[in-house]
Amino acid sequence: QKEVEQDPGPLSVPEGAIVSLNCTYSNSAFQYFMWYRQYSRKGPELLMYTYSSGNKEDGRFTAQVDKSSKYISLFIRDSQPSDSATYLCAMRRNAGNMLTFGGGTRLMVKP
């Protein structure tokens, strides 16, 4: 079993839809949680960075962390075709550790 599980998709939604992306993990020591967006042939771009449980909102993006369920989510409101990309969840035990990545979910937002 992988430490971080993420549905690879592809997930196809119409423009304007609310998108829900999720990851589950098995290591309860993870405390820092991140979501990255990666366009084809580009490096990952940090979207959200949260510590421990709770919600964090930034524009159309909301990140949720439920440590009791070992489950994290990224919601995208009013999705746009430009949101079409691969979304990677990542987590680490503390600030100095390497990240453990999910496999990425490919999202396609159709106009």
Next chain:
Amino acid sequence: GAVVSQHPSWVICKSGTSVKIECRSLDFQATTMFWYRQFPKQSLMLMATSNEGSKATYEQGVEKDKFLINHASLTLSTLTVTSAHPEDSSFYICSASDTGTGELFFGEGSRLTVL
């Protein structure tokens, strides 16, 4: 947001030659940098962790004599692919951890093609 610059973004070389890829944190100090390899439609695979002023820590199965990593300053790490072969062709991505906040930022990646 913070910027990590990776250079070159694209390189083609002949088999047997060595290629150096640079990773720079432009507006923050990075005690720790990471080097990844990514194959098409796959997630990032960590190759090594680079710590400023000390030897890099390589992941299992990664040849340290083939992938030389140097992290000589708080803003620069380099990856040298020595005696490159076609199977080394891949997308190499670096990331840098902001020493102050712990946030991790990625470079734009370097696409290596070995003929």
